Amino acid sequence: MSLIKKSKYICPFCFTEHKLNEVEFRCSSDPKKCAYEKDDKFTDMFGVEQLKGRVIKNMSEDEKNVMPKEAFCPKCGGKTTVRLCPTCHSELPYTVGEYEDLIFAVIGAKEAGKSHYISVLIDKIMNEIGTAFNCSLQPINDETIKRYRNDFYYPVFRKNEVIRVTRSARTDSSVRKPLIYTLTFKEDGILGGLLKSKKINNVVTVAFFDTAGEDLNEEDVMQTVNKYIYNSSGIIFLLDPLQLPEVREGLPVGTPLPEQNTEMEDLLARTANLIRKAKGINMNKLIEIPVAVAFSKMDAVAALMDPSSCINYPSKHVKQGKFDLGDFEDVNGFMESLVRSWGGENFANQLSANFKEHAYFGITALGCNPESNKIGKLRPHRVEDPFLWLLWKRKLIKSEKRK
């Protein structure tokens, strides 16, 4: 389907890169016919012992680098299409090897609003972006459906409650697993898009990782549980403006403020170091992974901004069904100057010194300051901007120049 010819894939669970023909299978026969077994590789990787279908080595003699679709269990003879990563024995998404894999990391300090951002962004992609860009986001497995529903969607959209504090991936192995979706783009419609086309143009597999802020506090921990960061296709770096001393001081007295957390420069430096070490990138070279620096909770700092500033207007991308470069440049420039003026000079310098492609955004996932863990009125604003920028960078959506 995808026009991009792939030769390798990255397992979205252990992030090991493999050739397309390096794949194993799990017997999917009835366990009555083919008994479940211990899977030591899986246990080693995720720390839990589970009896699972027998692992079948890929016996295909085809030397071409093509991902095999099926295998036959040597014990029971049953056919299976359940493909496993040979390193961690996780079940690979059925799209693996066929489409481009995009891993998006959402990182940020404790209480930056990462979980809320993911919650609202996914909903936004499923609805507004899908309509505007003629694409659809579809969860790839039950685990994603269940987790998004229980941990993200229900609290925010159904119960209007603040999402519970995210558990550390060190204790809860389920946190290490991503939410995996396929993002399917259809061809542009005729009559200027008035009639939508049903023909599929491109498909990408998108994995979102939510991280507990504390798992970003130490580089050692990041290396262990946040390998996805250096394997990502794009990073959305959420910054809570309320963590900036200048902002805290500038806000009217009585404005509820969160606990002060890790310095944002520290987190950026740790992230850059992690990527450089893992990928072997010297300091004289820039990291290629695009970073969207998004200030969250912009509604809370409205008092510090000119009401007529571009950031306060709705994003033009969705309306146009294209990535509006004019709008992007305005917001990027505005936010960068804002960061610098709020004492983030060092942060901005570090960002440009490490990352080849970066941009600044201002968003709010909830649009209000929750009181007693309750969300008053959900008014997300510009949450899609960083995501659309990353898609545009990957040439998955078209852009519109400033008129």
Next chain:
Amino acid sequence: MKVQQLFYTSCRKGLSLGAGFQTYSMSEGISEEEKVEIEGHCVYIPPDNLPTQPTKKEVEELFPTAFSFFRLKTGRQCICQAKYTGKDYSGRYGNYFCHVLVFEEDIDSFYSIQLFGSSVFRDCLTEEEENSENIMPLSTLNDISLGDIITLDSIGEFLKGNCEIGEKRSKLFKNVVNALIDYNEKKRRIIFGDSYKSGAFWVASIQMSMPRKLANNISFTTYAYNPENTNYILCASPKKGSGFAFSEVQREYQYYIFDFSSGVSSSVDNDYKFSKLAQVGFTISKESLLPFITFIDKFNYIELNREIDDCIYLYNMVKKGVEKVDYRSTISGINFANNYASTETLELIFNQVEPVLDKMSNEVDLKLTEAISRFLFKIARISEKNKGIENNYMKKAYDFFFNSIFHMVIDLEDIEIDNIIKLHNKIRDLNNESLNEFIRRSIGPDRLEDLAVHLRGGKVRHAEFYLIATLSNFMVYEKAANINVNWDEYGKDSPIMKFIDACTTVLINSQEGLDYVLRALYKNQRYFAFIIVKCYEHANANKGLSDNIAATLMKSFDEKGSLWTLEVRRCIEKTELGRDLLFSEYYIGLKSSENKMEYFKDYCQEAFSKMSEYRIRCFSDALRQLLFIYGKKFIAYSDYTYIFQYLSDNSIKLDFTVVEKFIQMFEAGLDIQYPDEKLGESIYQLLKYKKAKKIEIKPDIVKLISLGMEIEDLFYEAREEGTRGIHDIDLKYAYIELKQVNEQTYKQVLNWYLSNLCPMLTSQIEHGRMKQYLWVEKYSDMYFEEYLTVIRDLADDEYMHNDYFRKCKINGVKILLDFLLYVFKSSDDLSEELIIKVKRQSVLLLSDKSEQRVKACDEYMSKKISGMTRNKIRMREDWEDIYEKIIKSSKISVFKKIFRQ
């Protein structure tokens, strides 16, 4: 008891760099690796059917406590109490607090579940702790108080109660224990789907049905949101609000799920006696369970598995006496004791078993013998170690073991000897530490004499077992002591030699038995050699039997390959009888081989070359045997050179008769012709050898060939130099040898000699010398036939020696004329028939010559005849007769020529 502590929660400040979930603090003595591993257990996900933003009261009342027990990789046991606390320092929900106890030593004074509800556990951080900038390490506890929720009574009450669906828990309990026992093999963890409060009681009822050291090896948790993400063997998870699917696949194939809220549980294949006992113990009578728990506690049994039932059998044996327990249960019970019993327990069991040991040794089979022998030796060894002296246990152990083995060998012929040997060796290996004693007892004089007496019955089975077992003991002993037993040191009349003699005497009459024993000894070439020589010794009086032993040896050599064979041969050849056996084996091999010469040559390489003494003693005989049964009448040159070279390289002295036969057979195969250089050299060497060794072989073919070579060489020289005459050749030996040869050889020799000698003959006198040395009366016709042929060829085809004749100024006709003169002169000694034949041949040959040549012949003959002293007239008449016929034949021939034209 020293207990370290660790707190894990979401806090502003803890042991990591920032805020959030982390270890708040811990006692000194917990390593960083242990901390990381403990943190992996510090997870609490609240049930999803409870309020998401609960009040403190709701937290207290509704949220289950996750009380977990596990062991770290370092081996230390931990108990973790995790409780939901609601909001964290930042005001967000989802926080929980884990208080972990880390034990320095294994818990042995209580069941880990008894700490459930203990006041030692904290539920949260204090405000002061939460806001503290300086986090202090937690204290190490020296004493901890148990909770008051879990008691035998409260468990009893719990089990007597009904679960959600109304069924009595006690009924279900038995299957839960069955499943737990099966976990050891199947690795399906046990999951309870019950109310929040029941989890701890289910765990407690299981734990407290067994001794503490067994129970405290079973990890558990009283609550997990999704058991799939944990590793606890016992895991409670409420069906309502759980993240676990409780699906059919999980229930039947992945876990043992006991869903008490729906009544749908996993089926468990096995039903153990222990499960029933535990069920009765908790619900009907503690007295039936508690003594068993006390009993099992005496064993070093720490991992629950199906062997727990074996302990019940043992318990019954001890309680009720061995005779009350069936055979299978006795084996299982004794095996359990063997694997896990302490000294004290072993003695207790011994007292039960001892009175019936003698009786048992006559009723045993392999399994029971093994079980009881292991048991008896174990207690004997322990007791000997403790007391330092030989004790009654050891004697009992040996008596039982030997008697049982004897019973199985003698009376139970259904049991394969192989299996009895395996058992014997297994028990011997158990006694590895006191191997000397095992050997000493197994070859004790009394025992061996007894066995020898039984062997007189001639049962091959007895000989097989006892010989293999005894020799195997010696082998093991040799290995352990790093020595080689010298059998010669045992006198012929020693019990061991008598025993071995008795065994081998039986074995030589059974090919099957002999093969079996020898195969068992393949692994030790010395022992193999020793026993096969012994067998040969006993079979020696009977040729059939001794040949059979040699054939058996040959079969073994074929099976085992050259290295093994050489080693065995070396061991065997050390004795006179051994050499005899080896030679018999050689002879049988030679006889049966298709290519005897190749067999002999191989044997030279494989045996004689590597065993000098054997070579010295036996090579000559070996060659004699070869020559004797060699299928052909002569030996090919390549074989001759091989053997000759071998003799020379190894300085072997052969018997004279063998040498003669060998040379004779070689000479018989030689072609009568000028040999090539190599063969010529060999012939020369052989001549020398024969001369030196004064070997006379009739006929002496090499001498004839040698003479032939001399003649040919002389003729060659004559042709080069244009000389004539045969006076340089000593032909007198030829006559002696030619008298011995057969007709064919005579013909070959004559043909070769004459074709070289005749061209050189200078006169009728030399033609006479030829007859003198080369003519053999019995082959007289053949002589003249050959002679005439050569002379005719010379006269008829003068171009044959054209150069030579030109150099000497003679021709073939002249040689013919000399021969005619010799015939005329010796006509009295020659037959009329021969003379006529010669004359006819001469006429024919000379008729073709020119008139001028014929005239010259006449002149030559006239001149020679006139020079004769006797019979001149007769000779002239003979020649004139020939001459006239020649002239006549010449005219006819001229006419013929014209007519043809």
